[in-house]
Amino acid sequence: MHELSIAASIVEAVTESAAAYPGARVTKVRLRVGALASIVEDALQFCWDLASEGTPLAGAALVIKMLPVIVHCDACGADFEIEGVQTLRCPRCGQLAAGISQGRELEIESIELEEPEIAEPKMHQAKPVEEQA
Amino acid sequence: MTTRIVELRRGILKKNDELAAGLRLRFTSAGVLVLNLVSSPGTGKTAFLELTLRRLRERLAKAAALVGDLETDNDARRLAASGAPVRQINTHGICHLDAEMVTRHLEGWEEVSLADLDYLFIENVGNLVCPSSYDLGERIRVALLSVTEGEDKPLKYPGLFNSSDAAVITKIDLAAPCGFNRELALRNINEICPGIRIFETSAKTGAGMDEWLAYLAEVARSS
Ligand SMILES: Nc1nc2c(ncn2[C@@H]2O[C@H](COP(=O)(O)OP(=O)(O)O)[C@@H](O)[C@H]2O)c(=O)[nH]1
Ligand SMILES: [Mg+2]
Numbered sequence: 001m002h003e004l005s006i007a008a009s010i011v012e013a014v015t016e017s018a019a020a021y022p023g024a025r026v027t028k029v030r031l032r033v034g035a036l037a038s039i040v041e042d043a044l045q046f047c048w049d050l051a052s053e054g055t056p057l058a059g060a061a062l063v064i065k066m067l068p069v070i071v072h073c074d075a076c077g078a079d080f081e082i083e084g085v086q087t088l089r090c091p092r093c094g095q096l097a098a099g100i101s102q103g104r105e106l107e108i109e110s111i112e113l114e115e116p117e118i119a120e121p122k123m124h125q126a127k128p129v130e131e132q133a
Numbered sequence: 134m135t136t137r138i139v140e141l142r143r144g145i146l147k148k149n150d151e152l153a154a155g156l157r158l159r160f161t162s163a164g165v166l167v168l169n170l171v172s173s174p175g176t177g178k179t180a181f182l183e184l185t186l187r188r189l190r191e192r193l194a195k196a197a198a199l200v201g202d203l204e205t206d207n208d209a210r211r212l213a214a215s216g217a218p219v220r221q222i223n224t225h226g227i228c229h230l231d232a233e234m235v236t237r238h239l240e241g242w243e244e245v246s247l248a249d250l251d252y253l254f255i256e257n258v259g260n261l262v263c264p265s266s267y268d269l270g271e272r273i274r275v276a277l278l279s280v281t282e283g284e285d286k287p288l289k290y291p292g293l294f295n296s297s298d299a300a301v302i303t304k305i306d307l308a309a310p311c312g313f314n315r316e317l318a319l320r321n322i323n324e325i326c327p328g329i330r331i332f333e334t335s336a337k338t339g340a341g342m343d344e345w346l347a348y349l350a351e352v353a354r355s356s
């Protein structure tokens with residue numbers, strides 16, 4: 001299943017990035033997924049639960065932003081968002097597009113972490129003592 | 134507890150993409166044209182590739198093939214009959230090839246030195262969805278579709294057809310008995326990937342193979 005290997009890659013990538021924040025817990029993972037990336041949103045959600053189970057990412061929410069295809073039309077010299085993925089025609093003039101400028105994305109946009117409060121408050125407490133001295 | 138948001142903006146398949154970029158560099162500097170063949174199981178990838186390898190051999194071009202399947206080395210044995218070096222990649226359940234598998238199977242392949250090859254063909258695991266996300270470092274991705282599969286395949290699997298550089302309609306010898314609507318199939322492919330090169334071939338009769346071989350030579354020259 002396609003979405004399962006994609007989900008496993010997300011677990012791997014996020015685990016790697018989150019390692020820079022020891023003690024933090026990942027609570028949310030935001031994705032950007034193009035309409036031409038061959039991803040079924042529900043299937044990916046389902047596979048995310050499976051793939052993250054038993055890892056430190058278990059319970060983190062997967063937020064999937066689906067991006068429509070944007071075609072570039074040479075005739076109009078402009079980019080247009082199109083509906084669906086059944087034809088890559090310019091919605092203004094009807095010509096077939098010269099290329100796409102959005103639609104194949106398969107990206108992790110950001111992650112949200114919950115971290116324990118850092119040692120700052122102690123330093124603040126120390127300060128007044130010094131000031132008093 | 135405090136909440137921190139970390140912008141990553143990285144590809145989910147970044148690792149594969151980086152490996153594939155490395156492979157592409159290797160292939161380019163070795164001067165070998167690499168093609169990734171993708172279709173449903175049974176479309177005729179192996180039959181098409183077998184004939185391609187034979188034809189290239191007649192023309193004294195040096196070609197080799199990596200062939201992906203879930204299990205068995207049947208396809209590798211069929212392809213090896215052409216006389217070309219062939220290596221099987223068994224994915225054991227994984228529904229696509231990735232750049233790591235290709236890298237691993239290029240290692241220790243004694244009959245093959247990339248620098249001596251003109252063409253390397255990679256027959257992907259039969260699947261129209263998953264392989265489209267995995268770059269193998271190929272120069273040309275080929276989507277194949279047989280006349281028995283229905284003219285709307287490109288519309289059902291736009292991700293693959295849109296990411297391909299060439300499309301091959303196989304089993305054209307069966308077009309009439311299958312009531313294949315050629316115009317509709319060509320139009321559907323073109324709607325999803327405007328301007329893509331389309332070949333109509335038969336591994337049974339050899340139809341369309343001259344055009345296909347001319348295309349291979351043309352791309353190889355421009356590499
Ligand atoms: N009539 C006809 N049959 C073909 C052609 N190409 C392949 N086949 C048959 O289709 C079946 C599947 O072919 P194969 O090459 O194994 O498909 P693959 O799974 O895509 O590698 C086999 O029974 C082939 O003999 C063709 O051009 N014409
Ligand atoms: Mg095969």
Ligand SMILES: [Zn+2]
Binds near residue numbers: 094
């Ligand atoms: Zn236009």
